[in-house]
Amino acid sequence: MTYRVYACGSNGNFQLGLDDNEDRSRLQCAQFQTEEGRTTYLNVRPIKIACGGNHTLVLLENGQVFGAGSSRHGQLACFQEYLPVFRKLDLPVKVKDVVAGWNYTVFISADDEVYTCGQGFTGELGLGKTHLEALPTKIVLPDNGRIVKAGSSLHNVVIQFENGELYGFGNNKKGQLLDGPKVLWIPTKLPMHACDFALARDFAVFLSDGRPLLQGKDQHGIAERLQAVNHVDRIWAMWSSVHLLSGRQLVSYGNNSHGQLAPATTVDKPLKIAIGSEHGLLAEEFKVFAWGWGEHGNCGEHQTRKAGVTFDYMNEIYTERHAVADVFAGCATSWVVAQCSENV
Amino acid sequence: MSETITVYDQIEIEDFVFDPTQRIFTYPCPCGDRFQIGLDDMLDGEDIAVCPSCSLMVKIIFDEDDLAEYVDS
Numbered sequence: 001m002t003y004r005v006y007a008c009g010s011n012g013n014f015q016l017g018l019d020d021n022e023d024r025s026r027l028q029c030a031q032f033q034t035e036e037g038r039t040t041y042l043n044v045r046p047i048k049i050a051c052g053g054n055h056t057l058v059l060l061e062n063g064q065v066f067g068a069g070s071s072r073h074g075q076l077a078c079f080q081e082y083l084p085v086f087r088k089l090d091l092p093v094k095v096k097d098v099v100a101g102w103n104y105t106v107f108i109s110a111d112d113e114v115y116t117c118g119q120g121f122t123g124e125l126g127l128g129k130t131h132l133e134a135l136p137t138k139i140v141l142p143d144n145g146r147i148v149k150a151g152s153s154l155h156n157v158v159i160q161f162e163n164g165e166l167y168g169f170g171n172n173k174k175g176q177l178l179d180g181p182k183v184l185w186i187p188t189k190l191p192m193h194a195c196d197f198a199l200a201r202d203f204a205v206f207l208s209d210g211r212p213l214l215q216g217k218d219q220h221g222i223a224e225r226l227q228a229v230n231h232v233d234r235i236w237a238m239w240s241s242v243h244l245l246s247g248r249q250l251v252s253y254g255n256n257s258h259g260q261l262a263p264a265t266t267v268d269k270p271l272k273i274a275i276g277s278e279h280g281l282l283a284e285e286f287k288v289f290a291w292g293w294g295e296h297g298n299c300g301e302h303q304t305r306k307a308g309v310t311f312d313y314m315n316e317i318y319t320e321r322h323a324v325a326d327v328f329a330g331c332a333t334s335w336v337v338a339q340c341s342e343n344v
Numbered sequence: 345m346s347e348t349i350t351v352y353d354q355i356e357i358e359d360f361v362f363d364p365t366q367r368i369f370t371y372p373c374p375c376g377d378r379f380q381i382g383l384d385d386m387l388d389g390e391d392i393a394v395c396p397s398c399s400l401m402v403k404i405i406f407d408e409d410d411l412a413e414y415v416d417s
Contacts, residue, residue, distance in 0.1 A: 010376050012397060054376045102372050121361070154372055173358060202359075219354060239374055240353055257352045277374035278352075295398045296375055309399060332375045332398075 002340045003042045003325065005030040005049070005058060005086075008317070009298030009333035013054035015069030016333060017086040025297030027318060027336060030058075031085040032066060038085065046337050051276070051330020052100035052118070053154065058086055063094030063110055073103045074135050075118030091115070091136055099152040101170070106157055107136065112147045114139050114159060114187075122155055123185045126169035141167060141187050153199035154239065154277075156184075164193040166206075176204040176216030198237035200254075205242050207235055212244065220254040236275035238292070243275055250282070258293035259312030276329030279311070281336075283327040288318035288336050296332040350401075351392065355379075357406035360393075364417045369393065373400055383414055 006027035007016040014021050017030040029040035048059040055069035055076055066086040067076035077089040093109035100106070104118030104125060115136040116125040125131055126139040144161035151158045156170030156177060167187040168177040176199070178190050192213075194206040203216030205226070212232055214223040222242055234245040241254025243262060250273065252261035260278050272283040279292030279299055290299035295309035300317035318324065322338035329335065360369035362383075369386075370378040373395040379402050381393035386406065393402050 010397075012376060015376070053372055255353060257350060293374065293400075295400070 001045075003045055004040055004322065004338045004340055005032075005042070005046055006318070006320065006336040006338060007056075007333060008300065010296035010331060011333075013070040014082045014084045015051070015054050015056045015330070017056065017068030017084075019084045023296045025301050027300075027320075027334070030068070032058075033085050033087045041340070045325070045339075047326075048098060049326075049328035049330075049335045049337070050098045050100040050105070050152075051328070051333055051335075052105065053102040053331050055100065055103075055105070056086075056330065056333070056335075057089075057098050057100060057105060059095055059098045063096065065089045065091060065095050065098055065107065070103075073119035073133055075100070075103050075105050077105070077117050077136050079135075097147070097150050099150045099157065101152045101157070102154040106150060106152060108147050108150050108159075112145070114141055114147070114150075116157075120155070120170065122171040122173075123183045124155055124157065124170045126157065126185075126187050129185050139169075139187060142189075149196070151197055151199050153201055153204075153237070155201075156199060158190070158197055158199060158204070159187065160194070160197070164195070166190040166192065166194060166197070174202045174216035176200075176202060178215075196232075196235050198235045198242060200237035200242065201239035203237075205235060205237065207232055212242075214242075222253045225253045234273075236273065236280075238275055238280070239277050243273070243280065245273065259310040260292045263291055263313050265314070272324070272327045274327040274329040274335070276333065277331040279329060279332065279334070281317075281327045281329050281334055282314065283318075283324045283336070285323055286318075286321075287316060288324060288327055288334075289314035290317050290334060291315065293332070298329075298332045298334045300334075351403045352400040354403045354405055355393075357404055357410050360404065362414055362417070364414075367414075369404065371402065373398065375400065383411065386411060387415070 008024040044060040050057045058066045068086045097108040107115045117136040146162040149160040158168045196207040274281040299311040325339040326337040367383040375398045377397035379393035
Protein backbone atom coordinates (compact mmCIF):
# COMPACT_ATOMS: atom_id res chain seq x y z
CA MET A 1 0.00 0.00 0.00
CA THR A 2 1.26 3.50 -0.81
CA TYR A 3 -0.09 6.91 0.13
CA ARG A 4 -0.17 10.35 -1.43
CA VAL A 5 -0.75 13.70 0.24
CA TYR A 6 -2.78 16.25 -1.75
CA ALA A 7 -2.76 19.93 -0.77
CA CYS A 8 -4.31 23.24 -1.82
CA GLY A 9 -4.61 26.75 -0.39
CA SER A 10 -2.30 29.40 1.04
CA ASN A 11 1.34 28.77 0.10
CA GLY A 12 3.28 32.03 0.61
CA ASN A 13 5.98 30.27 2.64
CA PHE A 14 6.12 26.93 0.76
CA GLN A 15 3.86 25.35 3.42
CA LEU A 16 2.17 23.09 0.83
CA GLY A 17 5.49 21.36 0.08
CA LEU A 18 5.15 21.86 -3.69
CA ASP A 19 8.61 23.37 -4.26
CA ASP A 20 7.16 26.83 -4.98
CA ASN A 21 5.20 29.50 -3.13
CA GLU A 22 2.14 29.87 -5.38
CA ASP A 23 -1.33 29.43 -3.83
CA ARG A 24 -3.34 26.52 -5.27
CA SER A 25 -7.10 26.19 -5.77
CA ARG A 26 -6.83 22.60 -7.02
CA LEU A 27 -5.40 19.77 -4.94
CA GLN A 28 -1.84 18.89 -5.89
CA CYS A 29 0.54 16.15 -4.72
CA ALA A 30 2.93 17.28 -1.98
CA GLN A 31 6.56 16.32 -2.60
CA PHE A 32 8.72 14.43 -0.11
CA GLN A 33 12.49 14.33 -0.06
CA THR A 34 13.42 10.81 1.07
CA GLU A 35 16.67 8.85 1.11
CA GLU A 36 15.69 7.41 -2.27
CA GLY A 37 15.10 10.83 -3.79
CA ARG A 38 12.12 13.08 -4.30
CA THR A 39 8.71 11.41 -4.47
CA THR A 40 4.98 11.97 -4.15
CA TYR A 41 4.40 8.40 -2.91
CA LEU A 42 4.89 7.30 0.69
CA ASN A 43 5.29 3.70 1.75
CA VAL A 44 4.34 4.48 5.34
CA ARG A 45 0.90 5.83 6.22
CA PRO A 46 0.68 9.53 7.18
CA ILE A 47 -1.42 9.52 10.35
CA LYS A 48 -1.52 13.24 11.12
CA ILE A 49 -0.91 16.54 9.37
CA ALA A 50 -0.43 19.51 11.71
CA CYS A 51 -0.45 23.06 10.39
CA GLY A 52 1.02 26.24 11.85
CA GLY A 53 0.68 29.77 10.49
CA ASN A 54 3.16 29.08 7.68
CA HIS A 55 4.54 25.61 8.33
CA THR A 56 3.22 22.05 7.98
CA LEU A 57 4.16 18.75 9.64
CA VAL A 58 3.34 15.27 8.36
CA LEU A 59 3.57 12.52 10.99
CA LEU A 60 4.05 8.99 9.66
CA GLU A 61 2.88 5.82 11.35
CA ASN A 62 6.53 4.87 12.05
CA GLY A 63 7.06 7.94 14.27
CA GLN A 64 8.98 10.00 11.72
CA VAL A 65 7.93 13.60 11.06
CA PHE A 66 8.36 15.48 7.78
CA GLY A 67 8.10 19.27 7.54
CA ALA A 68 7.67 21.95 4.87
CA GLY A 69 7.24 25.72 4.93
CA SER A 70 8.70 28.42 7.13
CA SER A 71 11.31 27.44 9.67
CA ARG A 72 12.58 30.96 10.23
CA HIS A 73 11.99 30.62 13.97
CA GLY A 74 12.96 26.97 14.32
CA GLN A 75 9.38 25.68 14.02
CA LEU A 76 10.55 22.78 11.80
CA ALA A 77 13.37 21.80 14.18
CA CYS A 78 15.98 23.79 12.22
CA PHE A 79 16.70 27.44 11.52
CA GLN A 80 16.09 27.86 7.81
CA GLU A 81 14.06 30.48 5.96
CA TYR A 82 11.85 27.72 4.55
CA LEU A 83 11.81 24.06 3.50
CA PRO A 84 10.36 24.02 -0.07
CA VAL A 85 9.36 20.31 -0.06
CA PHE A 86 8.70 17.93 2.84
CA ARG A 87 11.91 16.82 4.50
CA LYS A 88 12.43 14.47 7.43
CA LEU A 89 12.95 16.46 10.62
CA ASP A 90 15.86 15.78 12.91
CA LEU A 91 14.16 14.86 16.20
CA PRO A 92 15.56 13.20 19.31
CA VAL A 93 12.56 10.88 19.77
CA LYS A 94 10.00 8.74 17.97
CA VAL A 95 6.82 10.82 17.72
CA LYS A 96 3.23 9.66 18.29
CA ASP A 97 1.44 13.00 17.93
CA VAL A 98 2.22 16.51 16.75
CA VAL A 99 0.33 19.81 16.98
CA ALA A 100 1.31 23.26 15.75
CA GLY A 101 0.47 26.90 16.35
CA TRP A 102 1.38 30.18 14.71
CA ASN A 103 5.19 29.86 14.76
CA TYR A 104 5.72 26.81 16.95
CA THR A 105 5.39 23.02 17.06
CA VAL A 106 4.71 20.52 19.86
CA PHE A 107 5.84 16.89 19.55
CA ILE A 108 4.47 14.11 21.80
CA SER A 109 6.94 11.24 21.91
CA ALA A 110 6.01 7.56 21.91
CA ASP A 111 7.22 7.58 25.54
CA ASP A 112 4.85 10.46 26.44
CA GLU A 113 7.51 13.13 26.65
CA VAL A 114 6.70 16.54 25.16
CA TYR A 115 9.13 18.59 23.07
CA THR A 116 8.49 22.09 21.70
CA CYS A 117 10.30 24.21 19.11
CA GLY A 118 9.83 27.47 17.23
CA GLN A 119 8.86 30.86 18.56
CA GLY A 120 6.42 31.85 21.29
CA PHE A 121 6.19 35.29 22.84
CA THR A 122 3.30 34.30 25.13
CA GLY A 123 4.42 30.97 26.57
CA GLU A 124 3.69 28.82 23.50
CA LEU A 125 6.89 26.80 24.04
CA GLY A 126 6.12 26.06 27.70
CA LEU A 127 9.79 26.62 28.51
CA GLY A 128 9.50 29.70 30.72
CA LYS A 129 10.00 33.41 30.15
CA THR A 130 13.61 33.10 29.07
CA HIS A 131 13.00 30.78 26.09
CA LEU A 132 11.09 32.63 23.40
CA GLU A 133 12.71 30.70 20.55
CA ALA A 134 14.07 27.14 20.61
CA LEU A 135 14.99 24.02 18.70
CA PRO A 136 13.23 20.88 20.04
CA THR A 137 13.46 21.05 23.82
CA LYS A 138 11.79 18.80 26.37
CA ILE A 139 9.29 20.55 28.61
CA VAL A 140 8.62 19.70 32.23
CA LEU A 141 5.39 17.81 32.90
CA PRO A 142 4.34 15.59 35.80
CA ASP A 143 4.62 11.84 35.38
CA ASN A 144 0.91 11.30 34.82
CA GLY A 145 1.02 8.30 32.55
CA ARG A 146 -0.09 8.23 28.97
CA ILE A 147 -0.85 11.40 27.02
CA VAL A 148 -4.12 10.80 25.18
CA LYS A 149 -4.55 14.11 23.38
CA ALA A 150 -2.70 17.30 22.54
CA GLY A 151 -4.53 20.35 21.21
CA SER A 152 -3.35 23.75 20.07
CA SER A 153 -4.63 27.08 18.86
CA LEU A 154 -2.45 29.68 17.21
CA HIS A 155 -1.02 30.65 20.60
CA ASN A 156 -1.74 28.07 23.31
CA VAL A 157 -1.55 24.34 23.98
CA VAL A 158 -3.43 21.81 26.13
CA ILE A 159 -2.13 18.32 26.94
CA GLN A 160 -4.57 15.66 28.20
CA PHE A 161 -3.41 12.68 30.25
CA GLU A 162 -5.17 9.33 30.47
CA ASN A 163 -6.22 10.13 34.06
CA GLY A 164 -8.24 13.08 32.68
CA GLU A 165 -5.90 15.79 33.97
CA LEU A 166 -5.27 18.71 31.62
CA TYR A 167 -2.10 20.82 31.47
CA GLY A 168 -2.02 24.06 29.49
CA PHE A 169 0.54 26.65 28.49
CA GLY A 170 0.71 29.77 26.34
CA ASN A 171 -1.66 32.67 25.83
CA ASN A 172 -4.37 33.00 28.50
CA LYS A 173 -5.22 36.68 27.95
CA LYS A 174 -8.97 35.95 27.75
CA GLY A 175 -8.95 33.45 30.63
CA GLN A 176 -9.57 30.70 28.07
CA LEU A 177 -7.47 28.10 29.90
CA LEU A 178 -8.03 29.11 33.51
CA ASP A 179 -8.92 32.04 35.74
CA GLY A 180 -5.39 33.29 36.29
CA PRO A 181 -2.38 35.06 34.76
CA LYS A 182 -2.50 36.29 31.15
CA VAL A 183 0.42 34.10 30.14
CA LEU A 184 1.09 30.53 31.30
CA TRP A 185 4.85 30.36 30.75
CA ILE A 186 5.18 26.74 31.85
CA PRO A 187 2.73 23.81 31.75
CA THR A 188 0.05 24.53 34.35
CA LYS A 189 -2.60 22.17 35.67
CA LEU A 190 -6.05 23.29 34.57
CA PRO A 191 -8.83 23.07 37.17
CA MET A 192 -11.26 21.04 35.09
CA HIS A 193 -11.29 17.47 33.89
CA ALA A 194 -12.57 16.95 30.38
CA CYS A 195 -13.03 14.07 28.01
CA ASP A 196 -12.38 16.32 25.02
CA PHE A 197 -11.67 19.97 24.22
CA ALA A 198 -11.13 22.38 21.34
CA LEU A 199 -9.02 25.54 21.33
CA ALA A 200 -10.15 28.55 19.30
CA ARG A 201 -8.25 31.81 19.02
CA ASP A 202 -9.71 33.59 22.04
CA PHE A 203 -11.77 30.89 23.71
CA ALA A 204 -11.70 27.21 24.53
CA VAL A 205 -14.52 24.66 24.78
CA PHE A 206 -14.16 21.78 27.22
CA LEU A 207 -16.38 18.73 27.06
CA SER A 208 -17.28 17.40 30.47
CA ASP A 209 -19.90 14.65 30.96
CA GLY A 210 -21.00 15.20 27.37
CA ARG A 211 -21.74 18.89 27.96
CA PRO A 212 -19.66 21.63 26.31
CA LEU A 213 -18.42 24.53 28.46
CA LEU A 214 -16.91 27.69 26.94
CA GLN A 215 -14.14 29.68 28.63
CA GLY A 216 -12.63 32.96 27.42
CA LYS A 217 -13.85 35.72 25.14
CA ASP A 218 -17.34 35.01 23.79
CA GLN A 219 -17.86 37.66 21.15
CA HIS A 220 -20.29 35.59 19.09
CA GLY A 221 -22.64 34.43 21.87
CA ILE A 222 -21.53 30.81 21.68
CA ALA A 223 -21.80 29.92 25.40
CA GLU A 224 -25.54 30.57 25.46
CA ARG A 225 -26.09 28.41 22.37
CA LEU A 226 -24.01 25.61 23.90
CA GLN A 227 -26.31 25.51 26.95
CA ALA A 228 -29.00 23.99 24.76
CA VAL A 229 -26.67 21.22 23.56
CA ASN A 230 -27.00 18.05 25.63
CA HIS A 231 -25.05 15.52 23.63
CA VAL A 232 -21.70 15.91 21.88
CA ASP A 233 -19.67 13.14 20.30
CA ARG A 234 -16.81 15.20 18.95
CA ILE A 235 -15.71 18.82 19.04
CA TRP A 236 -13.50 21.10 16.90
CA ALA A 237 -12.79 24.84 16.65
CA MET A 238 -11.87 27.27 13.93
CA TRP A 239 -10.29 30.50 15.17
CA SER A 240 -13.70 32.08 15.85
CA SER A 241 -16.29 29.30 15.80
CA VAL A 242 -16.96 25.87 17.33
CA HIS A 243 -18.17 22.74 15.50
CA LEU A 244 -19.86 19.78 17.18
CA LEU A 245 -20.76 16.35 15.95
CA SER A 246 -23.94 15.48 17.80
CA GLY A 247 -25.30 12.14 16.73
CA ARG A 248 -25.51 12.46 12.95
CA GLN A 249 -25.61 16.25 12.89
CA LEU A 250 -22.64 18.58 12.38
CA VAL A 251 -23.60 21.76 14.22
CA SER A 252 -21.64 25.04 14.26
CA TYR A 253 -21.79 28.16 16.44
CA GLY A 254 -19.82 31.42 16.21
CA ASN A 255 -18.45 33.78 13.59
CA ASN A 256 -20.17 33.37 10.22
CA SER A 257 -18.60 36.34 8.40
CA HIS A 258 -17.46 34.07 5.55
CA GLY A 259 -19.70 31.01 5.70
CA GLN A 260 -17.65 29.34 8.44
CA LEU A 261 -20.69 27.74 10.07
CA ALA A 262 -21.15 24.36 8.40
CA PRO A 263 -24.02 24.17 5.93
CA ALA A 264 -26.78 21.94 7.37
CA THR A 265 -25.32 18.47 7.14
CA THR A 266 -26.58 15.08 8.14
CA VAL A 267 -23.81 12.55 8.42
CA ASP A 268 -25.02 9.27 6.96
CA LYS A 269 -21.93 7.14 7.34
CA PRO A 270 -18.62 7.29 9.10
CA LEU A 271 -16.60 10.12 7.66
CA LYS A 272 -13.70 12.42 8.38
CA ILE A 273 -13.98 16.05 9.41
CA ALA A 274 -11.12 18.57 9.51
CA ILE A 275 -11.33 22.12 10.78
CA GLY A 276 -8.87 24.84 9.72
CA SER A 277 -8.40 28.48 10.72
CA GLU A 278 -11.61 29.67 9.03
CA HIS A 279 -12.71 26.76 6.81
CA GLY A 280 -13.64 23.11 7.15
CA LEU A 281 -13.45 19.82 5.24
CA LEU A 282 -15.76 16.83 5.26
CA ALA A 283 -14.75 13.57 3.58
CA GLU A 284 -16.49 10.42 2.44
CA GLU A 285 -14.64 7.44 1.01
CA PHE A 286 -14.08 9.01 -2.42
CA LYS A 287 -15.26 12.57 -1.91
CA VAL A 288 -14.01 15.66 -0.07
CA PHE A 289 -16.11 18.77 0.46
CA ALA A 290 -14.93 22.20 1.70
CA TRP A 291 -16.84 25.12 3.22
CA GLY A 292 -16.04 28.48 4.81
CA TRP A 293 -13.51 31.17 3.91
CA GLY A 294 -11.67 30.07 0.76
CA GLU A 295 -9.80 33.12 -0.45
CA HIS A 296 -6.53 31.25 -1.04
CA GLY A 297 -7.99 28.30 -2.94
CA ASN A 298 -8.37 26.21 0.21
CA CYS A 299 -12.06 25.57 -0.57
CA GLY A 300 -11.31 24.82 -4.22
CA GLU A 301 -12.99 26.65 -7.08
CA HIS A 302 -16.69 27.50 -7.15
CA GLN A 303 -18.60 24.93 -9.16
CA THR A 304 -21.85 26.84 -9.05
CA ARG A 305 -22.59 30.35 -10.26
CA LYS A 306 -21.34 31.70 -6.97
CA ALA A 307 -18.20 33.81 -6.82
CA GLY A 308 -16.02 35.35 -4.16
CA VAL A 309 -14.16 34.13 -1.11
CA THR A 310 -17.15 32.71 0.83
CA PHE A 311 -18.16 29.07 0.35
CA ASP A 312 -21.47 28.83 2.21
CA TYR A 313 -22.16 25.41 0.71
CA MET A 314 -20.33 22.07 0.58
CA ASN A 315 -17.99 22.42 -2.40
CA GLU A 316 -16.53 19.19 -3.76
CA ILE A 317 -12.76 19.52 -4.19
CA TYR A 318 -11.36 16.00 -4.68
CA THR A 319 -11.41 14.31 -8.09
CA GLU A 320 -8.79 11.56 -7.77
CA ARG A 321 -9.70 7.87 -7.95
CA HIS A 322 -7.77 6.88 -4.80
CA ALA A 323 -9.73 6.31 -1.60
CA VAL A 324 -9.53 9.08 1.00
CA ALA A 325 -7.72 7.90 4.12
CA ASP A 326 -7.93 11.17 6.04
CA VAL A 327 -8.32 14.94 5.75
CA PHE A 328 -6.64 17.81 7.61
CA ALA A 329 -6.93 21.60 7.48
CA GLY A 330 -4.68 24.51 8.48
CA CYS A 331 -4.38 28.26 8.02
CA ALA A 332 -6.23 28.46 4.69
CA THR A 333 -4.71 25.13 3.64
CA SER A 334 -6.52 21.84 2.91
CA TRP A 335 -5.00 18.35 2.98
CA VAL A 336 -6.19 14.98 1.71
CA VAL A 337 -4.31 11.76 2.48
CA ALA A 338 -5.14 9.22 -0.24
CA GLN A 339 -4.59 5.50 -0.17
CA CYS A 340 -3.24 4.17 -3.47
CA SER A 341 -3.74 0.50 -4.19
CA GLU A 342 -0.95 0.27 -6.75
CA ASN A 343 2.73 1.00 -6.37
CA VAL A 344 4.36 3.29 -8.88
CA MET B 345 -14.40 55.16 7.60
CA SER B 346 -17.14 53.65 5.47
CA GLU B 347 -19.91 51.94 7.43
CA THR B 348 -20.32 49.28 4.74
CA ILE B 349 -17.00 47.55 5.45
CA THR B 350 -17.46 43.99 6.70
CA VAL B 351 -14.89 43.22 9.35
CA TYR B 352 -14.02 39.60 9.87
CA ASP B 353 -13.57 39.99 13.63
CA GLN B 354 -12.71 42.35 16.48
CA ILE B 355 -9.39 42.14 18.30
CA GLU B 356 -8.26 44.04 21.42
CA ILE B 357 -5.12 46.19 21.25
CA GLU B 358 -3.51 44.03 23.99
CA ASP B 359 -3.44 41.14 21.51
CA PHE B 360 -1.53 43.01 18.82
CA VAL B 361 2.27 43.10 18.71
CA PHE B 362 3.74 46.63 18.43
CA ASP B 363 6.87 47.24 16.35
CA PRO B 364 8.35 50.51 17.68
CA THR B 365 10.70 50.92 14.69
CA GLN B 366 7.98 50.78 12.03
CA ARG B 367 5.32 52.14 14.44
CA ILE B 368 2.83 49.45 13.39
CA PHE B 369 0.65 46.95 15.24
CA THR B 370 0.34 43.43 13.79
CA TYR B 371 -1.81 40.37 14.56
CA PRO B 372 -2.02 36.92 12.88
CA CYS B 373 -4.45 36.56 9.96
CA PRO B 374 -6.05 33.14 9.31
CA CYS B 375 -4.30 33.11 5.91
CA GLY B 376 -0.81 33.00 7.49
CA ASP B 377 0.09 36.66 6.98
CA ARG B 378 -0.50 39.39 9.58
CA PHE B 379 -3.08 42.17 9.93
CA GLN B 380 -1.40 45.58 10.15
CA ILE B 381 -2.35 49.06 11.31
CA GLY B 382 -0.09 52.09 11.81
CA LEU B 383 0.09 53.90 15.13
CA ASP B 384 -0.21 57.25 13.31
CA ASP B 385 -3.35 56.04 11.51
CA MET B 386 -4.83 55.05 14.87
CA LEU B 387 -4.00 58.49 16.28
CA ASP B 388 -6.00 59.85 13.33
CA GLY B 389 -8.98 57.71 14.36
CA GLU B 390 -8.48 54.68 12.07
CA ASP B 391 -9.49 51.37 13.69
CA ILE B 392 -9.39 48.83 10.84
CA ALA B 393 -6.31 46.63 10.44
CA VAL B 394 -5.84 45.06 7.00
CA CYS B 395 -3.94 42.01 5.75
CA PRO B 396 -1.47 42.58 2.90
CA SER B 397 -2.18 39.08 1.46
CA CYS B 398 -5.98 38.83 1.53
CA SER B 399 -9.22 40.76 1.84
CA LEU B 400 -9.83 40.10 5.54
CA MET B 401 -9.96 43.02 7.96
CA VAL B 402 -10.27 43.26 11.72
CA LYS B 403 -11.46 46.08 13.92
CA ILE B 404 -8.93 46.93 16.64
CA ILE B 405 -10.58 47.69 19.98
CA PHE B 406 -8.79 50.47 21.90
CA ASP B 407 -9.27 53.72 23.80
CA GLU B 408 -7.33 56.79 22.79
CA ASP B 409 -5.63 56.64 26.20
CA ASP B 410 -4.20 53.22 25.28
CA LEU B 411 -2.02 54.81 22.59
CA ALA B 412 0.01 57.05 24.92
CA GLU B 413 2.41 54.30 26.00
CA TYR B 414 3.20 53.43 22.36
CA VAL B 415 3.71 57.05 21.29
CA ASP B 416 6.35 57.37 24.00
CA SER B 417 8.07 54.06 23.24
